[in-house]
Amino acid sequence: MNDIFTARGSMLIAGVTVNGSTVDIAIDEEGMIAGIGKDARKTIDADIIIDGSDRVAIPGLVNTHTHAAMTLLRGYADDMPLAEWLSEKIWPLEAHLSGDDVYWGTKLACLEMIKSGTVAFNDMYFFMERAADAVDEMGLRATLAYGFIDLGMEEKRAAEIKATEALVAHVKARKNPRIQAAVGPHSVYTVSPEGLSWCAEFAEEQGIAVHVHLSETEKEVTDCVAEFGKRPAVHLDECGCLTPRTVAAHCCWLDEAECRLLGERGVSASHNPASNMKLAVNRAMPYHWLKASGANVCLGTDGCASNNSLDLLEEMKFAALLQKFAWNSQTLLPAGEAVAMATSAGARALGTGPGTLTAGAPADIVLLDARAACNIPLHNTDSNTVYACNGGAVMTVLCQGRVLMHERTVPGEEEIVREAAAAAQALVGRAREA
Numbered sequence: 001m002n003d004i005f006t007a008r009g010s011m012l013i014a015g016v017t018v019n020g021s022t023v024d025i026a027i028d029e030e031g032m033i034a035g036i037g038k039d040a041r042k043t044i045d046a047d048i049i050i051d052g053s054d055r056v057a058i059p060g061l062v063n064t065h066t067h068a069a070m071t072l073l074r075g076y077a078d079d080m081p082l083a084e085w086l087s088e089k090i091w092p093l094e095a096h097l098s099g100d101d102v103y104w105g106t107k108l109a110c111l112e113m114i115k116s117g118t119v120a121f122n123d124m125y126f127f128m129e130r131a132a133d134a135v136d137e138m139g140l141r142a143t144l145a146y147g148f149i150d151l152g153m154e155e156k157r158a159a160e161i162k163a164t165e166a167l168v169a170h171v172k173a174r175k176n177p178r179i180q181a182a183v184g185p186h187s188v189y190t191v192s193p194e195g196l197s198w199c200a201e202f203a204e205e206q207g208i209a210v211h212v213h214l215s216e217t218e219k220e221v222t223d224c225v226a227e228f229g230k231r232p233a234v235h236l237d238e239c240g241c242l243t244p245r246t247v248a249a250h251c252c253w254l255d256e257a258e259c260r261l262l263g264e265r266g267v268s269a270s271h272n273p274a275s276n277m278k279l280a281v282n283r284a285m286p287y288h289w290l291k292a293s294g295a296n297v298c299l300g301t302d303g304c305a306s307n308n309s310l311d312l313l314e315e316m317k318f319a320a321l322l323q324k325f326a327w328n329s330q331t332l333l334p335a336g337e338a339v340a341m342a343t344s345a346g347a348r349a350l351g352t353g354p355g356t357l358t359a360g361a362p363a364d365i366v367l368l369d370a371r372a373a374c375n376i377p378l379h380n381t382d383s384n385t386v387y388a389c390n391g392g393a394v395m396t397v398l399c400q401g402r403v404l405m406h407e408r409t410v411p412g413e414e415e416i417v418r419e420a421a422a423a424a425q426a427l428v429g430r431a432r433e434a
């Protein structure tokens with residue numbers, strides 16, 4: 001079975017269930033889906049055959065907002081309001097982070113994501129060159145942004161600009177087609193208008209994404225109105241940060257006009273329901289307004305200190321339930337739309353392909369256990385995927401035709417778990433001594 005992780009060549013997933021039909025999925029040597037259907041096995045001479053009986057195939061999941069290395073902070077500070085949680089617990093601990101911490105924290109995040117069917121993620125954190133090492137080795141896709149925070153200080157801004165430029169140059173020089181750089185202005189409450197404008201211009205010049213937090217709490221909105229005389233989305237827009245390359249995380253407190261603005265600018269809005277509920281931000285993303293505006297609504301987990309896991313199968317359920325509950329509508333965000341948020345919308349946000357199981361798409365494929373209780377009976381794949389299954393049902397994961405997990409085995413798992421646990425313990429120890 002070990003060969004399957006290193007094998008390169010054409011591949012056939014034989015007799016797998018896709019949307020209720022039994023089909024073959026043929027994958028070419030470039031890792032693209034060559035054909036899908038009853039006769040797809042004829043399109044290639046497969047070097048490797050994966051038995052798809054007892055498996056349900058869905059497109060690989062895309063996590064459009066996380067802070068991957070925050071796996072090391074899992075369970076470190078829970079059950080607190082956002083502002084206090086960040087300033088009293090999270091930021092003081094993050095001040096002690098090292099590059100090695102980010103490497104092992106990101107490796108653990110990648111492991112957890114692969115185990116729950118995620119093939120691509122949008123990350124904002126620190127020491128991102130080391131995050132790139134982790135992603136490189138784990139084989140999934142990532143868009144990596146340095147978390148730009150200037151707190152209105154000119155000196156700090158110069159340092160953040162340097163760090164951002166260095167990361168972008170580093171990622172470009174790596175030439176790994178699975179890894180992209182983005183610019184990551186943290187939010188309107190941590191980045192000055194000058195900083196936001198620089199981020200927008202630099203991203204435009206480089207042709208790369210902008211990854212930002214937007215309207216997470218009511219306080220963010222009232223503080224922004226008090227300081228700048230406008231709401232956060234309008235402020236971001238005036239600084240040039242709202243573009244079709246922008247992923248705005250949370251979007252909980254947007255008003256209807258701001259939702260229209262995001263739609264007009266072609267922004268991707270990343271819904272993070274578990275984090276929003278845990279931090280009691282007290283308003284769910286207005287999905288109905290964003291959908292009507294034409295914004296690209298996608299899904300994220302946020303970091304492991306506010307979720308506290310990276311399981312997009314769970315997150316789809318949280319999204320579908322939270323929207324219904326918060327907006328008092330049983331028909332809002334049905335299962336099929338929740339799956340699209342986590343697949344095609346996510347892929348569009350990160351530019352990683354169509355995010356569908358179709359010929360010509362990258363072979364980013366998740367095989368779920370059709371024999372798991374959550375898939376019995378299989379009246380409707382979308383329904384079981386969103387409402388019944390969690391990451392534990394994921395058996396095999398492919399990214400660009402490469403097998404990242406097979407029959408729940410991920411190469412190197414033991415070392416990652418051991419090293420990440422040690423790094424987390426040492427990090428907390430350093431913070432205590434300080």
Ligand SMILES: C[C@H]1O[C@@H](n2cnc3c(N)ncnc32)[C@H](O)[C@@H]1O
Binds near residue numbers: 067086090275303
């Ligand atoms: C990139 C920066 O974002 C912080 N961070 C993590 N979670 C959230 C959240 N829900 N809201 C705002 N900032 C967050 C990280 O702790 C890091 O400091």
Ligand SMILES: [Zn+2]
Binds near residue numbers: 066067213249
């Ligand atoms: Zn976040």
